[in-house]
Amino acid sequence: MSERFAYTEDREVYNTARAKALESLLIEKGLITSETVDKVLKYFETDMGPFNGAKLVAKAWVDSDFKARLLADTPAAIAEMSFPRGMAGAEGENMECVENTPSVHNLIVCTLCSCYPWPILGLPPYYYKDPSFRARAVREPRAVLKEFGLVLDDSVEVRVWDSSAQIRWFVLPERPLGTEKMTEAELATLVTPESMIGATKAKTPVSV
Amino acid sequence: MVDKVYDGFYIYFCSTGPDGLGEAMPVHRVRFDPKDIWGNLSEPKSWVYADIFETYLEAI
Numbered sequence: 001m002s003e004r005f006a007y008t009e010d011r012e013v014y015n016t017a018r019a020k021a022l023e024s025l026l027i028e029k030g031l032i033t034s035e036t037v038d039k040v041l042k043y044f045e046t047d048m049g050p051f052n053g054a055k056l057v058a059k060a061w062v063d064s065d066f067k068a069r070l071l072a073d074t075p076a077a078i079a080e081m082s083f084p085r086g087m088a089g090a091e092g093e094n095m096e097c098v099e100n101t102p103s104v105h106n107l108i109v110c111t112l113c114s115c116y117p118w119p120i121l122g123l124p125p126y127y128y129k130d131p132s133f134r135a136r137a138v139r140e141p142r143a144v145l146k147e148f149g150l151v152l153d154d155s156v157e158v159r160v161w162d163s164s165a166q167i168r169w170f171v172l173p174e175r176p177l178g179t180e181k182m183t184e185a186e187l188a189t190l191v192t193p194e195s196m197i198g199a200t201k202a203k204t205p206v207s208v
Numbered sequence: 209m210v211d212k213v214y215d216g217f218y219i220y221f222c223s224t225g226p227d228g229l230g231e232a233m234p235v236h237r238v239r240f241d242p243k244d245i246w247g248n249l250s251e252p253k254s255w256v257y258a259d260i261f262e263t264y265l266e267a268i
Contacts, residue, residue: 138256139246158254165235165259 005131047084049122053170054191056081056120057202058184061175070097070172078120091168092119098161099172100198105156106171107145107198109137110163117168121193128197138162148199171195173202233262 008014026032056078060067070077074097078087086092095117098106110116111134116124127133127148136144141158145151152158161169173195179187182205194200238260242250 139242139249140251141254142251154253156253158251160254160256162256162258165261167235167237167259 043086044118044122047086048090048119050120050191050193050196051188052081052083052087053117053120053193053196054188055083055184057172057191057196058187060172061179061187062184067099067172071099083119087119090118091115092117094167095120096167096169097172098159098169100174100201102174103156104159105145105152105198106159106161106169107137107141108161108163108169108171109134111135111138112164115163115168117170121170121196125193127199145199148194150200171198173198176202176204178205235259235261236265238265 023032023037027034056070059081060070066077066080069080074095075088077097078092078095081087100106110128114124114129114134116128133144138160141160142152163169173191175187176190179190182190190203190205192200192203195202236259238258240256240258242254242256245256
């Protein structure tokens with residue numbers, strides 16, 4: 001399967017050139033302005049990105065009532081945070097959070113395309129869009145996670161969530177050990193976008 | 209459509225808007241035992257959850 005979906009060596013160069021050509025053409029035709037793309041990019045740099053998700057997780061780790069609310073009614077809990085406008089917008093209309101514990105590990109995938117909770121995680125990374133990941137994650141999640149460097153004990157139950165309709169799933173990763181004295185802001189630095197998909201666990205304090 | 213589905217305790221109703229599949233309809237969260245889909249190509253102790261529009265499901 002890796003052969004079938006193998007990427008070409010010049011993928012980055014080719015795609016950049018193509019994107020630039022498309023942008024020029026769209027500007028030429030008056031469909032967008034030269035500022036449009038920059039504006040959208042900026043939005044993902046400042047408003048919609050994993051920095052939001054990290055804050056959400058850190059808060060759930062320190063505040064057990066908030067964590068309970070986050071799991072029970074995810075959109076309402078997200079609305080409590082002072083995030084930028086648009087959290088219930090594009091790809092954020094129906095967000096649902098599942099919790100990782102020592103006995104249950106959740107992994108999110110979109111087998112059909114790459115649906116991803118944009119408002120709290122930004123745009124999806126390459127691995128998440130990869131056809132091999134999307135096909136294999138549902139059938140052999142442990143094998144895929146092992147390739148990502150995460151080895152789960154056989155006693156752990158693995159749940160794979162396929163975002164195949166309107167719900168945008170994400171994971172509340174386990175709080176790493178040795179973080180009892182950390183502030184909420186410090187905890188947020190341990191939360192990677194991969195850990196909120198379930199592809200890895202959150203970082204441990206030593207590796208920061 | 210062959211149904212090898214565990215409508216376990218995770219059936220869930222969320223209405224969707226009309227979007228090409230027809231009028232608004234519930235979306236059911238369905239839990240699958242991967243053994244039912246892939247037999248012994250699947251891993252033990254795992255579950256696959258999918259959100260499926262009602263029109264794709266057949267009641268038995």
